[in-house]
Amino acid sequence: MHRFYGLTAVFFLMVMGEKIFAQQLQLPPATKKVVRCYTSEVVNEYRKKHPNAETDAQFETWLSKKKQERKAQRGLVTNYTIPIIFHVISQTSNIGSGDNLTASMISEQLLQLNKDFANLSNSRYPVASNTGIQFVLAKNDTLGNTLIEPGIQRINSTVEKWTDYTVAAWRTGYIDSIVKPGSVWPANKYFNVWIIPNITNQTANSVLLGYSTFPATSTLTGLNNSETNATAGVVVISSAIGSVFSPYACGASYGLGKTLTHETGHFFGLRHIWGDANCGDDFCDDTPIHASSNSGVPSHPKSNSCGTPDEMFENYMDYTDDIVLNTFTNNQVDRMQTVMVYSPRRLSLASSPAGSVVVTATNQLSFINCTGLLRVPETGVNTTYPRYRDVDLTLNVEDMASGPAIVTVTTSGTAINNLHYQLMTPTLTFAAGDNFKDVKIRVFDNAEIDGDKTIMVGFNISSGTGVSSGSTAQSVTVTITDDDYQHYGSNTIPLLNEGFGTSGGNLPSGWQTSGFIVSQNNFTVGINGGAGITGQSLYITNNQITKQLNYLNSAASDAVGITPKISTAGYINPVLSFTYLCNGETNASVPVDYGQLIYSYDLISFNYLTDATGNKYNYQGVTAATNSGNIVLPKALQDTSFYILFRWINDNNSIGTNPPFLIDDVKVTATPYPIETTVSSSYSYDVRSGSAASNFKSTNNKAIVFIKNASTNLTDVTAQITQAGNGTAVLTTTGGAYLRTQKVFQVSPSIANKVSTYQASFYFTETELATWGANKLTLKILKVKDGVSLASTLTPGNSELITPTVFEDIASGYITYTGNFTGFSQFVLVSPSTTLPVALTNFSAKPTQKNIQLSWNTELEINNRGFIVDRSLDGSNFKQIGWINGNGTTSLNLSY
Numbered sequence: 042m043h044r045f046y047g048l049t050a051v052f053f054l055m056v057m058g059e060k061i062f063a064q065q066l067q068l069p070p071a072t073k074k075v076v077r078c079y080t081s082e083v084v085n086e087y088r089k090k091h092p093n094a095e096t097d098a099q100f101e102t103w104l105s106k107k108k109q110e111r112k113a114q115r116g117l118v119t120n121y122t123i124p125i126i127f128h129v130i131s132q133t134s135n136i137g138s139g140d141n142l143t144a145s146m147i148s149e150q151l152l153q154l155n156k157d158f159a160n161l162s163n164s165r166y167p168v169a170s171n172t173g174i175q176f177v178l179a180k181n182d183t184l185g186n187t188l189i190e191p192g193i194q195r196i197n198s199t200v201e202k203w204t205d206y207t208v209a210a211w212r213t214g215y216i217d218s219i220v221k222p223g224s225v226w227p228a229n230k231y232f233n234v235w236i237i238p239n240i241t242n243q244t245a246n247s248v249l250l251g252y253s254t255f256p257a258t259s260t261l262t263g264l265n266n267s268e269t270n271a272t273a274g275v276v277v278i279s280s281a282i283g284s285v286f287s288p289y290a291c292g293a294s295y296g297l298g299k300t301l302t303h304e305t306g307h308f309f310g311l312r313h314i315w316g317d318a319n320c321g322d323d324f325c326d327d328t329p330i331h332a333s334s335n336s337g338v339p340s341h342p343k344s345n346s347c348g349t350p351d352e353m354f355e356n357y358m359d360y361t362d363d364i365v366l367n368t369f370t371n372n373q374v375d376r377m378q379t380v381m382v383y384s385p386r387r388l389s390l391a392s393s394p395a396g397s398v399v400v401t402a403t404n405q406l407s408f409i410n411c412t413g414l415l416r417v418p419e420t421g422v423n424t425t426y427p428r429y430r431d432v433d434l435t436l437n438v439e440d441m442a443s444g445p446a447i448v449t450v451t452t453s454g455t456a457i458n459n460l461h462y463q464l465m466t467p468t469l470t471f472a473a474g475d476n477f478k479d480v481k482i483r484v485f486d487n488a489e490i491d492g493d494k495t496i497m498v499g500f501n502i503s504s505g506t507g508v509s510s511g512s513t514a515q516s517v518t519v520t521i522t523d524d525d526y527q528h529y530g531s532n533t534i535p536l537l538n539e540g541f542g543t544s545g546g547n548l549p550s551g552w553q554t555s556g557f558i559v560s561q562n563n564f565t566v567g568i569n570g571g572a573g574i575t576g577q578s579l580y581i582t583n584n585q586i587t588k589q590l591n592y593l594n595s596a597a598s599d600a601v602g603i604t605p606k607i608s609t610a611g612y613i614n615p616v617l618s619f620t621y622l623c624n625g626e627t628n629a630s631v632p633v634d635y636g637q638l639i640y641s642y643d644l645i646s647f648n649y650l651t652d653a654t655g656n657k658y659n660y661q662g663v664t665a666a667t668n669s670g671n672i673v674l675p676k677a678l679q680d681t682s683f684y685i686l687f688r689w690i691n692d693n694n695s696i697g698t699n700p701p702f703l704i705d706d707v708k709v710t711a712t713p714y715p716i717e718t719t720v721s722s723s724y725s726y727d728v729r730s731g732s733a734a735s736n737f738k739s740t741n742n743k744a745i746v747f748i749k750n751a752s753t754n755l756t757d758v759t760a761q762i763t764q765a766g767n768g769t770a771v772l773t774t775t776g777g778a779y780l781r782t783q784k785v786f787q788v789s790p791s792i793a794n795k796v797s798t799y800q801a802s803f804y805f806t807e808t809e810l811a812t813w814g815a816n817k818l819t820l821k822i823l824k825v826k827d828g829v830s831l832a833s834t835l836t837p838g839n840s841e842l843i844t845p846t847v848f849e850d851i852a853s854g855y856i857t858y859t860g861n862f863t864g865f866s867q868f869v870l871v872s873p874s875t876t877l878p879v880a881l882t883n884f885s886a887k888p889t890q891k892n893i894q895l896s897w898n899t900e901l902e903i904n905n906r907g908f909i910v911d912r913s914l915d916g917s918n919f920k921q922i923g924w925i926n927g928n929g930t931t932s933l934n935l936s937y
Contacts, residue, residue: 075247075248075249075250076242076247076248076249076250077250077251077295077300077303077334077336077360078249078250078251078252078253078300078303078304078307078313078360079213079242079247079249079251079252080252080253080254080255080304080307081313081317082213082242082252083213083217083252083254083267084255084267086213086214086243087267088267091267094266094267095257095258095266095267099258100255100256100257100258101324103258104258104310104324104376104379104380105324107379107382107383108375108376108379111375111378111379111382116378116382118170118171118172118173118374118378119173119378119381119382120173120174120175121173121174121175121381121390121391122175122176122177122391122397123174123175123176123177123232123390123391123393124176124177124178124179124180124192124230124231124232124390124393124395124396124397125151125176125177125178125179125192125231125232125234126179126192126193126194126226126231126232126233126234126395127147127150127192127193127194127234127236128194128196128224128233128234128235128236129141129142129147129193129194129195129196129236130196130198130206130220130235130236130237130238131195131196131197131198131238131279132197132198132199132205132206132207133197134195134197136195139238140238140279141195142236142279142282144190144193145287146282146283146287146289147178147192147193147282148178148400149283149284149286149287149298150282150283150284150298150301151176151177151178151192151400152284152286152400152402152439152440153283153284153285153286153297153298153299153301153302154176154298154301154302154305155175155176155400156285156476157298157299157302157357157366157367157369158171158172158174158175158176158302158305158369159171159172159175160172160369161441161476162285162366162367162368162476163367163476163477164355164367164368165355165367165368166353166355166368166370168327168370168371168372169367169368169369169370170369170370170371170373170374171374172309172369172373172374172377172378173374173378174309174377174381176232177192177397177398177399177400178191178192178193178397178398178399178400179191179192179226179231179393179395179396179397179398180395180396180397180398181394181395181396182194182226183226183227183230185394187396191398192398194224194226196224201223201224203219203220203223206237206238206239207238207239208597208692208693209241209245210239210240210241210245210248211237211239211240211241212241212242212243212245213240213241213242213243213249213252213276214243216235216237216240216276217272220235220237221233221235221271221272221274222271222272225270225271225272225273225274227270228270228271228273228274228386229270229385229386229389229390229393230389230390230393230394230395231390231393231395232274232275232308232390233273233274233275234274234275234276234277234301235274235275235276235277236277236278236279236282237276237277237278237279238278238279238280239278240252240276240278244629244631245628245631246629246631248278249276249278250277250278250281250295250300251275251276251277251278251281251300251301251303251304252275252276252304252307253274253275253276253304253305253307253308254267254268254272254273254274254275254307254308255267255268255307255308255310256268256308256309256310256380256384256385256387257384257385258383258384268385268386270386273386274308275301275304275305275307275308276304277300277301277304278300280295280296281295281296281298281300281301282298282301283296283297283298284297284298285297285298285363285364285409285437286402286407286437286438286439287411287439287513288363288409288411291410291411291412294337294362294363295362295363296363297363297364298363299357299363299366300363302357302366303357303358303366306357306358306369306373306377309376309377309380309381309387310376310377310379310380310384311323311325311357311358311369311373311376311377312324312358313334313358313359313360314328314331314353314356314358314359315330315331315332315333315334315359316331319332319333319347320332320345320346320347323358324376325370325372325373325376326372327370327371327372327373328353328356328370328372328373329349329351329352329353330345330347330348330349331345331347331349331352331353331359332345332346332347332349332352334359334360335352335354335359335360335361336360336361336362337361337362338361338362338364338365339352339354339361339365353368353370355367355368356368356369356370356373357369358373364409401440402439402440402441403439403440403509403511404438404439404440404441404442404443404507404508404509405438405439405508405509405510405511405512406436406437406438406448406500406502406508406509406510406511406515407436407437407439407511407513407514407515408434408435408436408437408498408514408515408516408517409434409435409436409437409514410434410514410517411513411514413514413516413517413518414517414518414520415432415434415517415518415519415520416519416520416522417430417432417484417519417520417521417522418430418521418522418524419461419484419485419486419487419521419522419523419524420486420524421485421486421724424724424740426724426725426726426757426791427485427486427725427726427727427757428485428486428724428725428726429483429484429485429486430483430484430486431465431481431482431483431484432481432482432483432484432519433479433480433481434479434480434481434482434498434517434519435477435478435479435480436448436469436477436478436479436480436500437476437477438471438475438476438477438508439511440476441473441474441475441476442471442472442473442474442475442476442507442508443473443506443507443508444473444505444506444507445470445471445472445473445505445507446470446471446502446504446505446506446507446508447468447469447470447471447502447503447504447505448468448469448470448471448478448500448501448502448503448508449467449468449469449500449501449502449503450464450466450467450468450469450480450498450499450500451497451498451499451500451501452464452482452496452497452498452499453496453497454494454495454496454497454518455494455495456494456495456496456521457494460485461484461485461487461494461496461521462482462483462484462485462496462521463482463483463485464481464482464483465481465482465483466478466479466480466481468503469500471505471507471508472507473507480498480500482496482498482519484521486524486724486726487525487726487727487735488525488723488726488728488735488736488737488738488748489525489726489728489729489733489734489735489736490523490525490526490733490734490735490736491523491525491733492523492526493520493521493522493523494520494521494523495518495519495520495521496518496519496521497516497517497518498516498517498518498519499515499516500515522680524680525735525736526610526611526680526736527611527612527713527714527736527738527744528611528612528713528714528853529713529714529715529716529744529804529853529855530713530714530715530716530850530852530853530854530855531713531715531716531806531807531808531853531854531855532712532713532852532853532854533710533711533712534612534710534711534712534713534852534853535708535709535710536607536608536609536612536615536709536710536711537604537605537607537707537708537709538707538708539552539604539706539707539708540576540577540705540706541566541576541577541578541579541705542566542576542577543568543576543577544568544576544577545577546565546566546567546568546577546588547566548566549566549605550605551604551605551606552579552602552603552604552605553602553603554579554600554601554602554603555600555601555603556598556599556600556601557599557600557601558597558598558599560596560597560598560599560600561583561593561596561598562581562582562583562592562593562596562598562600562689562691562701563581563582563585563598563600564579564580564581564582564600564601564602564687564689565579565580565581565582565585565588566578566579567580567582567588567590568588569582569588569589569590570590570622570666570703570705571590571622571666571700572665572666573620573622573665573666574620574622574666574703574705578620578703578704578705579602579687579703579704579705580700580701580702580703580704581598581600581689581701581702581703582701583596590699590700590701590703591699591700591701592634592689592691592697592699592701594626594634594691594693594694594695594696594697595693595694595695596691596693597691597692597693598689598690598691599688599689599690600688600689601639601686601687601688601689602686602687602704603644603684603685603686603687604684604685604686604707604709605684606682606683606684607682607683607684607685607709608681608682609678609679609680609681609682609683609711610680610681610682611680611713611714612679612680612711612712612713612714613679613680613711613712613713613714614673614679614711614712615673615674615678615679615709615710615711616671616672616673616674616709616710616711617638617650617669617671617672617674617685617707617708617709618668618669618670618671618672618706618707618708619668619669619687619704619705619706619707619708620666620667620668620669620704620705620706621636621660621663621666621667621669621702621703621704621705622663622664622665622666622667622700622703623635623636623660623661623662623663623689623700623701623702623703624661624662624663624664624697624698624699624700624701625661625662625691625697625698625701625702626661626691626692626694626696626697626698627661627662632659632661633691633692633694633696633697634661634690634691634692634696634697634701635659635660635661635689635690635691635702636659636660636661636687636688636689636690636701636702637649637657637658637659637660637687637688637689637690638650638657638658638672638685638686638687638688639685639686639688640674640678640683640684640685640686641683641684641686642681642682642683642684644684647686648677650672650674650675650685651675652672653673658672660702664700666705674709679711685709687702687704688702689701689702713853714738714742714743714744715743715744716743716744716804716805716806716809716855717738717739717741717743717744717745717762717804718743718762718765718767718784718806718808718809719762719765720762720763720764720765721739721740721741721743721745721761721762722739722740722759722760722761722762723737723738723739723740723745723759723760723761724740724759725757725758725759725791726757726758727754727755727756727757727758728748728751728754728755728758728790728799729751729754730751730752730753730754731750731751732749732750733749734747734748734749735747735748735749735758737758737760737788739762744804744855745760745761745762745786745803745804746760746786746788746801746802746803746804747801747802747804747857748760748788748799748800748801748802749799749800750798750799750800750861751797751798751799752797752798752799753794753796753797755790755794755797756790756791756792757790757791757792758788758789758790758791758865759788759789759790759791760786760787760788761786761787761788761789762784762785762786762787763785763786763787763867764783764784764785764831765783765784766782766783766784766809767783767808767809767811767812768783768812769781769782769783769812769813770782770783770831772823772831772835772869772871772875773833773834773835774834774835774836774840774875774876774877775834775835775836775837775877775878776875776876776877776878777876779871779872779874779875780871780872781823781831781869781870781871781872782805782809782810782820782869782870782871783809784805784809784869784870785831785867785868785869786803786867786868786869787827787866787867787868788801788865788866788868789827789865789866790865793827793865794864794865795863795864795865796863796864797863797864797865798861798862798863799861799862800859800860800861800862801859801860801862801868802848802857802858802859803822803857803858803859803868803870804855804856804857805855805856805857805858805870806854806855806856807851807854807855807856810856810870816872816873817856818847818849818856819847819873820845820847820858820870820871820872820873821842821843821844821845821870821871821872821873821875822842822843822844822845822858822860822868822869822870822871823835823840823841823842823843823868823869823870823871823875824840824841824842824843824860824862824866824867824868825839825840825841825866825867825868825869826839826840826866826867827865827866827867829867831867831869835877836877837877837878837879837900837901837902838900838901840877841862841877841930842871842875842876842877842904843860843861843862844860844904845858845859845860846858846859846860847859858870877901879899879901879902879905879927882898882899882900882934883896883897883898884896884897884898885897895910896936896937897936897937898934898935898936898937899934899935899937900933900934901931902927902928902929902930902931902935904929904930905927905928905929905930906926906927906929907924907925907926907927908924908925908927908937909921909923909924910922910923910924910925925937
């Protein structure tokens with residue numbers, strides 16, 4: 042079985058006014074899925090047409106016997122050197138322009154292929170092995186003339202009168218019947234590699250990264266083999282040519298050169314590691330049984346339903362991203378060595394008269410992240426204090442270290458070392474033969490709303506000459522994205538609401554129209570939306586003056602309408618909806634003229650919007666105004682800013698039916714982060730002194746308390762909700778019985794602190810306080826010492842009453858209560874009538890001549906303005922004779 046992949050779309054854009062014209066670099070045609078490898082399918086297609094074709098079983102029986110023969114001859118790994126010819130296909134004679142790859146890119150690909158085949162790509166497995174097969178650039182052409190560019194034949198497909206691959210990708214059948222026979226060099230002398238910009242399968246519904254011919258037996262007769270002298274070799278898409286040291290277009294998923302390694306493995310007899318079947322057989326005992334192909338960047342251990350505790354997804358014959366692949370096993374090498382000896386057109390390559398030019402690499406260093414930019418969230422991945430996540434950067438040697446060297450890793454930027462992050466590998470020690478070192482940075486999580494921070498990571502060679510500095514990718518800027526700025530509430534908030542007005546024909550503020558190719562069909566704002574559309578809308582037209590809802594189906598187009606930049610900072614669960622209609626064209630149930638949704642952070646690189654199962658949002662065949670329904674945007678679009686692009690694509694075959702893509706009533710909504718209403722706890726964080734604000738959330742990412750203006754640094758602080766509910770409970774103080782909220786907070790550092798001052802805001806939902814009615818905005822905060830039961834009688838000695846500042850956000854559905862406090866404890870809201878009397882520890886009256894001297898002591902005063910002194914002669918009637926100022930709120934022992 043094979044697996045399809047959605048590939049990130051990447052463009053370079055040239056902005057001209059409001060129009061953007063882009064050359065497609067790494068994007069497959071938007072309707073098509075990406076297939077990592079199509080070798081098995083090509084072989085199976087051949088067998089359907091040729092009933093006498095060799096079967097897998099026949100090949101494996103033959104190969105098993107040949108492996109035994111080789112073992113009987115005590116066959117060790119033999120070293121072979123094979124000349125390679127790269128057929129670089131493009132539509133231009135300008136080297137380095139478009140698809141006409143430079144010689145240096147070809148050399149980097151060859152270096153990567155040789156590293157992979159020599160087991161020099163950092164495999165973790167003891168069974169990883171050197172294949173014994175290495176490749177050189179062919180020195181001479183088929184006539185024996187020295188090549189101007191060793192190992193490269195440049196072919197202009199327009200000159201050859203081959204079909205235009207920019208309009209329609211070349212199908213495997215076209216490549217095998219037209220392109221290969223028209224360009225192949227003798228397959229027994231050259232390893233032929235065709236580099237083609239746009240490849241598809243026979244049904245034209247997938248983009249292929251590559252495929253290979255599979256070896257045949259030499260002893261079975263009466264069989265047709267899918268590989269011939271005219272087709273033998275490997276096909277690879279241009280965007281997959283590169284290396285770890287110098288990736289194509291900075292790598293993406295498949296730009297590090299491992300596609301050629303994978304396909305060359307097929308050329309020498311290797312099967313996919315999952316055997317092209319659920320729990321299938323790749324006929325190598327030292328590779329674990331895989332349930333199916335893997336993709337992306339998996340993590341260990343990865344068990345499966347076949348009983349395998351951990352899959353070998355680093356194997357070159359899997360489908361994971363290039364950055365993951367690094368392993369051929371001993372048994373795989375045995376297969377390749379056997380095929381090399383016994384299969385047609387293999388062994389003769391090692392003695393080819395084509396000559397050789399060896400590509401040598403340097404000991405230069407560069408970071409694998411060639412963009413120099415990396416964004417990572419500060420959110421920790423562990424649950425204990427302190428929370429952190431580790432970021433791994435790889436410092437790669439183009440070839441390998443030629444001797445010892447010591448490299449010092451440097452950091453700078455707005456992030457503070459040992460506060461926001463810790464450099465775990467300040468020194469890297471290279472020995473001869475080392476081809477990479479990992480740089481590890483530990484990013485600490487916090488609760489502080491401190492914005493994004495940057496770490497500029499570089500290096501200096503402190504001693505030794507075993508490595509040297511390169512010319513590119515010498516530093517990486519790591520941006521730590523803050524996860525603590527959040528909006529809170531219970532109600533959905535509109536972020537974009539656009540109906541395009543009723544007249545004027547102008548784009549709303551912030552909207553743009555553009556296209557990835559120049560075409561007569563483009564978006565406009567007009568009133569010709571037709572039935573079901575009121576006022577203006579945004580739609581495709583072929584006439585910007587009359588603005589009819591029509592497209593020219595003989596003029597290919599790739600146009601976009603672009604929203605203003607939408608910010609979801611502090612929000613979750615963004616949702617898109619709109620009204621649309623879109624007809625167009627399909628071919629074999631595949632949309633050809635259609636609408637589509639994509640998004641971008643920067644209008645430089647683009648991604649498809651897909652549903653939960655990975656299907657793109659494509660629109661075709663709808664002629665009446667229809668609501669899109671709620672489209673849940675991906676989590677990647679939370680807490681960020683982005684554009685949504687409404688895309689119209691059509692070919693130029695003069696087939697297709699109006700109307701083209703129209704959109705109206707575009708809405709993007711999001712939900713604030715919720716308030717925690719259940720018994721729960723936050724993770725533990727440090728709180729810095731000063732005005733910095735810390736946002737404590739539960740482990741469910743819901744608001745608990747907001748702390749700022751701490752007078753001292755506090756470590757390992759945890760916020761909790763210890764009791765929850767929407768009702769009230771009875772609270773007893775020395776002043777009487779009162780009501781309190783069922784919800785109770787506790788804020789505590791790991792080391793008890795009774796002296797630090799700070800401000801705290803406690804979050805409630807409207808529902809939690811509904812029972813209080815109008816009194817909810819007059820509630821007070823009661824601060825109760827840790828360890829004191831709220832069911833006991835509370836006194837001024839263990840409790841403190843605060844009149845808070847109250848903020849109600851009716852639209853968002855929450856209320857906060859803010860107060861200033863000293864020390865940490867429990868917190869609960871109480872009715873406004875709650876009192877805590879002054880706590881007297883002593884009262885005395887003694888005569889002094891003709892006067893009476895009164896004296897008293899307090900140990901706690903709550904909001905005490907002062908004392909009224911009254912006198913009575915009968916114990917019933919009192920008269921004020923004095924006033925003594927109090928000390929407000931204090932827990933000091935005072936004398937009066």
